Amino acid sequence: MPLPPPQGSGAPATGAPAKPGFFSRGGGWQDVVGGIADALAGQPIYQTAQRDQRQRAFELEQARLQNAQREQDHNWQWQNWVQQQIWKQAHPDDNFTQYITAAGIDPRSAEGQNLYRQRAESMAAPPLVAVDGFDAAGNPTKTFMPRTGVNADPQPAPSAPAVGMIRNGYRFQGGDPKDRNNWVPVGGAPSGGGATFR
Structure with missing residues:
Protein backbone atom coordinates (compact mmCIF):
# COMPACT_ATOMS: atom_id res chain seq x y z
CA MET A 1 0.00 0.00 0.00
CA PRO A 2 2.50 2.67 -1.05
CA LEU A 3 1.19 6.18 -0.60
CA PRO A 4 1.97 8.99 -3.04
CA PRO A 5 4.66 11.43 -1.92
CA PRO A 6 3.68 15.04 -1.18
CA GLN A 7 3.73 17.52 -4.05
CA GLY A 8 6.93 19.38 -4.78
CA SER A 9 10.13 19.10 -6.74
CA GLY A 10 12.19 17.69 -3.88
CA ALA A 11 15.69 18.40 -5.24
CA PRO A 12 17.37 21.79 -5.52
CA ALA A 13 18.35 23.08 -8.94
CA THR A 14 21.99 22.33 -9.76
CA GLY A 15 22.59 24.58 -12.77
CA ALA A 16 24.57 27.81 -12.10
CA PRO A 17 23.43 30.98 -13.92
CA ALA A 18 25.63 31.94 -16.88
CA LYS A 19 27.90 34.97 -16.39
CA PRO A 20 27.19 37.87 -18.71
CA GLY A 21 29.83 39.12 -21.17
CA PHE A 22 31.81 42.33 -20.50
CA PHE A 23 29.67 44.60 -22.73
CA SER A 24 26.30 42.87 -22.16
CA ARG A 25 23.68 43.91 -19.60
CA GLY A 26 25.11 43.36 -16.10
CA GLY A 27 28.61 42.96 -17.56
CA GLY A 28 31.91 44.27 -16.22
CA TRP A 29 31.70 47.60 -18.05
CA GLN A 30 29.07 48.76 -15.53
CA ASP A 31 31.53 48.23 -12.68
CA VAL A 32 34.20 50.25 -14.52
CA VAL A 33 31.83 53.14 -15.27
CA GLY A 34 30.40 53.00 -11.73
CA GLY A 35 33.89 53.12 -10.22
CA ILE A 36 34.77 56.19 -12.32
CA ALA A 37 31.50 57.86 -11.29
CA ASP A 38 32.21 57.20 -7.61
CA ALA A 39 35.71 58.68 -8.00
CA LEU A 40 34.35 61.83 -9.62
CA ALA A 41 31.57 62.19 -7.01
CA GLY A 42 33.89 61.57 -4.08
CA GLN A 43 31.42 59.10 -2.54
CA PRO A 44 31.10 55.28 -3.00
CA ILE A 45 27.49 55.42 -4.26
CA TYR A 46 27.78 52.77 -6.98
CA GLN A 47 29.94 50.45 -4.89
CA THR A 48 27.48 50.61 -1.96
CA ALA A 49 24.55 49.86 -4.26
CA GLN A 50 26.44 46.95 -5.84
CA ARG A 51 27.40 45.55 -2.43
CA ASP A 52 23.76 45.75 -1.26
CA GLN A 53 22.57 44.09 -4.46
CA ARG A 54 25.11 41.27 -4.08
CA GLN A 55 24.08 40.82 -0.42
CA ARG A 56 20.38 40.58 -1.40
CA ALA A 57 21.20 38.08 -4.16
CA PHE A 58 23.25 36.01 -1.69
CA GLU A 59 20.42 36.03 0.89
CA LEU A 60 17.86 35.02 -1.76
CA GLU A 61 20.08 32.15 -2.88
CA GLN A 62 20.55 31.00 0.74
CA ALA A 63 16.78 31.10 1.33
CA ARG A 64 16.19 29.11 -1.88
CA LEU A 65 18.75 26.48 -0.82
CA GLN A 66 17.22 26.25 2.68
CA ASN A 67 13.72 25.81 1.22
CA ALA A 68 14.98 23.12 -1.14
CA GLN A 69 16.72 21.33 1.76
CA ARG A 70 13.58 21.59 3.91
CA GLU A 71 11.45 20.15 1.11
CA GLN A 72 13.95 17.33 0.57
CA ASP A 73 13.91 16.56 4.32
CA HIS A 74 10.10 16.59 4.32
CA ASN A 75 9.99 14.14 1.39
CA TRP A 76 12.48 11.87 3.13
CA GLN A 77 10.46 11.94 6.37
CA TRP A 78 7.27 11.19 4.44
CA GLN A 79 8.84 8.23 2.64
CA ASN A 80 10.32 6.98 5.92
CA TRP A 81 6.91 7.20 7.63
CA VAL A 82 5.25 5.28 4.78
CA GLN A 83 7.88 2.54 5.02
CA GLN A 84 7.40 2.33 8.80
CA GLN A 85 3.63 1.91 8.37
CA ILE A 86 4.13 -0.84 5.80
CA TRP A 87 6.56 -2.61 8.13
CA LYS A 88 4.20 -2.29 11.12
CA GLN A 89 1.36 -3.83 9.12
CA ALA A 90 3.57 -6.74 8.12
CA HIS A 91 5.04 -7.15 11.64
CA PRO A 92 2.40 -6.48 14.33
CA ASP A 93 3.96 -5.83 17.70
CA ASP A 94 1.21 -7.27 19.89
CA ASN A 95 0.18 -10.88 20.35
CA PHE A 96 -3.54 -10.18 19.88
CA THR A 97 -3.00 -8.89 16.33
CA GLN A 98 -0.78 -11.88 15.58
CA TYR A 99 -3.46 -14.26 16.89
CA ILE A 100 -6.31 -12.79 14.84
CA THR A 101 -4.08 -12.62 11.76
CA ALA A 102 -3.11 -16.26 12.25
CA ALA A 103 -6.84 -17.06 12.50
CA GLY A 104 -7.31 -15.54 9.04
CA ILE A 105 -9.01 -12.34 10.20
CA ASP A 106 -7.82 -9.06 8.71
CA PRO A 107 -7.23 -6.63 11.63
CA ARG A 108 -8.53 -3.75 9.46
CA SER A 109 -11.80 -5.52 8.60
CA ALA A 110 -15.06 -4.91 10.45
CA GLU A 111 -14.69 -8.25 12.22
CA GLY A 112 -11.12 -7.41 13.27
CA GLN A 113 -12.15 -3.97 14.55
CA ASN A 114 -15.02 -5.57 16.49
CA LEU A 115 -12.55 -7.98 18.15
CA TYR A 116 -10.27 -5.07 19.09
CA ARG A 117 -13.24 -3.18 20.60
CA GLN A 118 -14.36 -6.24 22.61
CA ARG A 119 -10.81 -6.76 23.86
CA ALA A 120 -10.53 -3.12 24.93
CA GLU A 121 -13.88 -3.28 26.74
CA SER A 122 -12.83 -6.50 28.48
CA MET A 123 -9.52 -4.96 29.57
CA ALA A 124 -11.30 -1.86 30.91
CA ALA A 125 -13.92 -3.89 32.81
CA PRO A 126 -13.35 -4.85 36.46
CA PRO A 127 -12.11 -8.40 37.12
Missing part, protein backbone atom coordinates in the same frame (compact mmCIF):
# COMPACT_ATOMS: atom_id res chain seq x y z
CA LEU A 128 -15.21 -9.28 39.15
CA VAL A 129 -18.86 -9.04 38.17
CA ALA A 130 -21.59 -8.41 40.75
CA VAL A 131 -24.62 -10.63 40.17
CA ASP A 132 -27.82 -9.67 41.98
CA GLY A 133 -30.10 -12.42 43.20
CA PHE A 134 -32.31 -13.60 46.05
CA ASP A 135 -32.01 -16.38 48.57
CA ALA A 136 -34.84 -18.86 49.31
CA ALA A 137 -36.35 -16.53 51.89
CA GLY A 138 -36.56 -13.70 49.34
CA ASN A 139 -33.71 -11.68 50.78
CA PRO A 140 -31.65 -9.83 48.17
CA THR A 141 -28.13 -11.13 47.66
CA LYS A 142 -25.11 -10.00 45.71
CA THR A 143 -22.64 -12.57 44.46
CA PHE A 144 -19.25 -11.56 43.05
CA MET A 145 -18.07 -13.80 40.23
CA PRO A 146 -14.87 -13.58 38.19
CA ARG A 147 -15.27 -12.29 34.66
CA THR A 148 -14.71 -15.29 32.41
CA GLY A 149 -13.88 -13.65 29.08
CA VAL A 150 -14.78 -11.23 26.34
CA ASN A 151 -18.21 -12.69 25.59
CA ALA A 152 -19.13 -13.58 29.17
CA ASP A 153 -22.69 -12.84 30.21
CA PRO A 154 -22.32 -10.51 33.22
CA GLN A 155 -25.82 -11.31 34.58
CA PRO A 156 -26.50 -15.05 34.35
CA ALA A 157 -30.18 -15.89 34.55
CA PRO A 158 -31.08 -16.96 38.10
CA SER A 159 -32.35 -20.54 38.21
CA ALA A 160 -35.63 -21.12 40.06
CA PRO A 161 -35.71 -24.11 42.39
CA ALA A 162 -37.59 -27.13 41.12
CA VAL A 163 -40.98 -27.89 42.61
CA GLY A 164 -40.50 -30.21 45.60
CA MET A 165 -36.91 -29.12 46.18
CA ILE A 166 -35.99 -29.03 49.87
CA ARG A 167 -33.79 -26.25 51.12
CA ASN A 168 -32.97 -25.63 54.82
CA GLY A 169 -35.89 -27.77 55.98
CA TYR A 170 -38.49 -26.22 53.67
CA ARG A 171 -40.05 -27.71 50.52
CA PHE A 172 -40.71 -25.48 47.51
CA GLN A 173 -44.32 -25.77 46.28
CA GLY A 174 -43.84 -23.72 43.08
CA GLY A 175 -44.42 -20.11 42.11
CA ASP A 176 -42.22 -17.25 43.14
CA PRO A 177 -39.31 -18.58 45.21
CA LYS A 178 -39.05 -15.20 46.96
CA ASP A 179 -42.51 -15.57 48.47
CA ARG A 180 -42.34 -17.31 51.90
CA ASN A 181 -45.83 -18.72 51.41
CA ASN A 182 -44.52 -20.97 48.60
CA TRP A 183 -42.23 -22.81 51.04
CA VAL A 184 -43.63 -25.31 53.58
CA PRO A 185 -41.73 -26.89 56.45
CA VAL A 186 -40.80 -30.55 56.20
CA GLY A 187 -39.76 -32.91 58.95
CA GLY A 188 -39.52 -31.39 62.42
CA ALA A 189 -39.20 -27.75 61.42
CA PRO A 190 -41.55 -25.47 63.38
CA SER A 191 -44.33 -23.86 61.38
CA GLY A 192 -43.55 -20.44 62.85
CA GLY A 193 -40.76 -19.96 60.35
CA GLY A 194 -37.88 -20.14 62.81
CA ALA A 195 -35.49 -21.50 60.18
CA THR A 196 -33.21 -19.21 58.25
CA PHE A 197 -32.60 -19.47 54.53
CA ARG A 198 -29.09 -19.38 53.22
Whole structure:
Protein backbone atom coordinates (compact mmCIF):
# COMPACT_ATOMS: atom_id res chain seq x y z
CA MET A 1 0.00 0.00 0.00
CA PRO A 2 2.50 2.67 -1.05
CA LEU A 3 1.19 6.18 -0.60
CA PRO A 4 1.97 8.99 -3.04
CA PRO A 5 4.66 11.43 -1.92
CA PRO A 6 3.68 15.04 -1.18
CA GLN A 7 3.73 17.52 -4.05
CA GLY A 8 6.93 19.38 -4.78
CA SER A 9 10.13 19.10 -6.74
CA GLY A 10 12.19 17.69 -3.88
CA ALA A 11 15.69 18.40 -5.24
CA PRO A 12 17.37 21.79 -5.52
CA ALA A 13 18.35 23.08 -8.94
CA THR A 14 21.99 22.33 -9.76
CA GLY A 15 22.59 24.58 -12.77
CA ALA A 16 24.57 27.81 -12.10
CA PRO A 17 23.43 30.98 -13.92
CA ALA A 18 25.63 31.94 -16.88
CA LYS A 19 27.90 34.97 -16.39
CA PRO A 20 27.19 37.87 -18.71
CA GLY A 21 29.83 39.12 -21.17
CA PHE A 22 31.81 42.33 -20.50
CA PHE A 23 29.67 44.60 -22.73
CA SER A 24 26.30 42.87 -22.16
CA ARG A 25 23.68 43.91 -19.60
CA GLY A 26 25.11 43.36 -16.10
CA GLY A 27 28.61 42.96 -17.56
CA GLY A 28 31.91 44.27 -16.22
CA TRP A 29 31.70 47.60 -18.05
CA GLN A 30 29.07 48.76 -15.53
CA ASP A 31 31.53 48.23 -12.68
CA VAL A 32 34.20 50.25 -14.52
CA VAL A 33 31.83 53.14 -15.27
CA GLY A 34 30.40 53.00 -11.73
CA GLY A 35 33.89 53.12 -10.22
CA ILE A 36 34.77 56.19 -12.32
CA ALA A 37 31.50 57.86 -11.29
CA ASP A 38 32.21 57.20 -7.61
CA ALA A 39 35.71 58.68 -8.00
CA LEU A 40 34.35 61.83 -9.62
CA ALA A 41 31.57 62.19 -7.01
CA GLY A 42 33.89 61.57 -4.08
CA GLN A 43 31.42 59.10 -2.54
CA PRO A 44 31.10 55.28 -3.00
CA ILE A 45 27.49 55.42 -4.26
CA TYR A 46 27.78 52.77 -6.98
CA GLN A 47 29.94 50.45 -4.89
CA THR A 48 27.48 50.61 -1.96
CA ALA A 49 24.55 49.86 -4.26
CA GLN A 50 26.44 46.95 -5.84
CA ARG A 51 27.40 45.55 -2.43
CA ASP A 52 23.76 45.75 -1.26
CA GLN A 53 22.57 44.09 -4.46
CA ARG A 54 25.11 41.27 -4.08
CA GLN A 55 24.08 40.82 -0.42
CA ARG A 56 20.38 40.58 -1.40
CA ALA A 57 21.20 38.08 -4.16
CA PHE A 58 23.25 36.01 -1.69
CA GLU A 59 20.42 36.03 0.89
CA LEU A 60 17.86 35.02 -1.76
CA GLU A 61 20.08 32.15 -2.88
CA GLN A 62 20.55 31.00 0.74
CA ALA A 63 16.78 31.10 1.33
CA ARG A 64 16.19 29.11 -1.88
CA LEU A 65 18.75 26.48 -0.82
CA GLN A 66 17.22 26.25 2.68
CA ASN A 67 13.72 25.81 1.22
CA ALA A 68 14.98 23.12 -1.14
CA GLN A 69 16.72 21.33 1.76
CA ARG A 70 13.58 21.59 3.91
CA GLU A 71 11.45 20.15 1.11
CA GLN A 72 13.95 17.33 0.57
CA ASP A 73 13.91 16.56 4.32
CA HIS A 74 10.10 16.59 4.32
CA ASN A 75 9.99 14.14 1.39
CA TRP A 76 12.48 11.87 3.13
CA GLN A 77 10.46 11.94 6.37
CA TRP A 78 7.27 11.19 4.44
CA GLN A 79 8.84 8.23 2.64
CA ASN A 80 10.32 6.98 5.92
CA TRP A 81 6.91 7.20 7.63
CA VAL A 82 5.25 5.28 4.78
CA GLN A 83 7.88 2.54 5.02
CA GLN A 84 7.40 2.33 8.80
CA GLN A 85 3.63 1.91 8.37
CA ILE A 86 4.13 -0.84 5.80
CA TRP A 87 6.56 -2.61 8.13
CA LYS A 88 4.20 -2.29 11.12
CA GLN A 89 1.36 -3.83 9.12
CA ALA A 90 3.57 -6.74 8.12
CA HIS A 91 5.04 -7.15 11.64
CA PRO A 92 2.40 -6.48 14.33
CA ASP A 93 3.96 -5.83 17.70
CA ASP A 94 1.21 -7.27 19.89
CA ASN A 95 0.18 -10.88 20.35
CA PHE A 96 -3.54 -10.18 19.88
CA THR A 97 -3.00 -8.89 16.33
CA GLN A 98 -0.78 -11.88 15.58
CA TYR A 99 -3.46 -14.26 16.89
CA ILE A 100 -6.31 -12.79 14.84
CA THR A 101 -4.08 -12.62 11.76
CA ALA A 102 -3.11 -16.26 12.25
CA ALA A 103 -6.84 -17.06 12.50
CA GLY A 104 -7.31 -15.54 9.04
CA ILE A 105 -9.01 -12.34 10.20
CA ASP A 106 -7.82 -9.06 8.71
CA PRO A 107 -7.23 -6.63 11.63
CA ARG A 108 -8.53 -3.75 9.46
CA SER A 109 -11.80 -5.52 8.60
CA ALA A 110 -15.06 -4.91 10.45
CA GLU A 111 -14.69 -8.25 12.22
CA GLY A 112 -11.12 -7.41 13.27
CA GLN A 113 -12.15 -3.97 14.55
CA ASN A 114 -15.02 -5.57 16.49
CA LEU A 115 -12.55 -7.98 18.15
CA TYR A 116 -10.27 -5.07 19.09
CA ARG A 117 -13.24 -3.18 20.60
CA GLN A 118 -14.36 -6.24 22.61
CA ARG A 119 -10.81 -6.76 23.86
CA ALA A 120 -10.53 -3.12 24.93
CA GLU A 121 -13.88 -3.28 26.74
CA SER A 122 -12.83 -6.50 28.48
CA MET A 123 -9.52 -4.96 29.57
CA ALA A 124 -11.30 -1.86 30.91
CA ALA A 125 -13.92 -3.89 32.81
CA PRO A 126 -13.35 -4.85 36.46
CA PRO A 127 -12.11 -8.40 37.12
CA LEU A 128 -15.21 -9.28 39.15
CA VAL A 129 -18.86 -9.04 38.17
CA ALA A 130 -21.59 -8.41 40.75
CA VAL A 131 -24.62 -10.63 40.17
CA ASP A 132 -27.82 -9.67 41.98
CA GLY A 133 -30.10 -12.42 43.20
CA PHE A 134 -32.31 -13.60 46.05
CA ASP A 135 -32.01 -16.38 48.57
CA ALA A 136 -34.84 -18.86 49.31
CA ALA A 137 -36.35 -16.53 51.89
CA GLY A 138 -36.56 -13.70 49.34
CA ASN A 139 -33.71 -11.68 50.78
CA PRO A 140 -31.65 -9.83 48.17
CA THR A 141 -28.13 -11.13 47.66
CA LYS A 142 -25.11 -10.00 45.71
CA THR A 143 -22.64 -12.57 44.46
CA PHE A 144 -19.25 -11.56 43.05
CA MET A 145 -18.07 -13.80 40.23
CA PRO A 146 -14.87 -13.58 38.19
CA ARG A 147 -15.27 -12.29 34.66
CA THR A 148 -14.71 -15.29 32.41
CA GLY A 149 -13.88 -13.65 29.08
CA VAL A 150 -14.78 -11.23 26.34
CA ASN A 151 -18.21 -12.69 25.59
CA ALA A 152 -19.13 -13.58 29.17
CA ASP A 153 -22.69 -12.84 30.21
CA PRO A 154 -22.32 -10.51 33.22
CA GLN A 155 -25.82 -11.31 34.58
CA PRO A 156 -26.50 -15.05 34.35
CA ALA A 157 -30.18 -15.89 34.55
CA PRO A 158 -31.08 -16.96 38.10
CA SER A 159 -32.35 -20.54 38.21
CA ALA A 160 -35.63 -21.12 40.06
CA PRO A 161 -35.71 -24.11 42.39
CA ALA A 162 -37.59 -27.13 41.12
CA VAL A 163 -40.98 -27.89 42.61
CA GLY A 164 -40.50 -30.21 45.60
CA MET A 165 -36.91 -29.12 46.18
CA ILE A 166 -35.99 -29.03 49.87
CA ARG A 167 -33.79 -26.25 51.12
CA ASN A 168 -32.97 -25.63 54.82
CA GLY A 169 -35.89 -27.77 55.98
CA TYR A 170 -38.49 -26.22 53.67
CA ARG A 171 -40.05 -27.71 50.52
CA PHE A 172 -40.71 -25.48 47.51
CA GLN A 173 -44.32 -25.77 46.28
CA GLY A 174 -43.84 -23.72 43.08
CA GLY A 175 -44.42 -20.11 42.11
CA ASP A 176 -42.22 -17.25 43.14
CA PRO A 177 -39.31 -18.58 45.21
CA LYS A 178 -39.05 -15.20 46.96
CA ASP A 179 -42.51 -15.57 48.47
CA ARG A 180 -42.34 -17.31 51.90
CA ASN A 181 -45.83 -18.72 51.41
CA ASN A 182 -44.52 -20.97 48.60
CA TRP A 183 -42.23 -22.81 51.04
CA VAL A 184 -43.63 -25.31 53.58
CA PRO A 185 -41.73 -26.89 56.45
CA VAL A 186 -40.80 -30.55 56.20
CA GLY A 187 -39.76 -32.91 58.95
CA GLY A 188 -39.52 -31.39 62.42
CA ALA A 189 -39.20 -27.75 61.42
CA PRO A 190 -41.55 -25.47 63.38
CA SER A 191 -44.33 -23.86 61.38
CA GLY A 192 -43.55 -20.44 62.85
CA GLY A 193 -40.76 -19.96 60.35
CA GLY A 194 -37.88 -20.14 62.81
CA ALA A 195 -35.49 -21.50 60.18
CA THR A 196 -33.21 -19.21 58.25
CA PHE A 197 -32.60 -19.47 54.53
CA ARG A 198 -29.09 -19.38 53.22
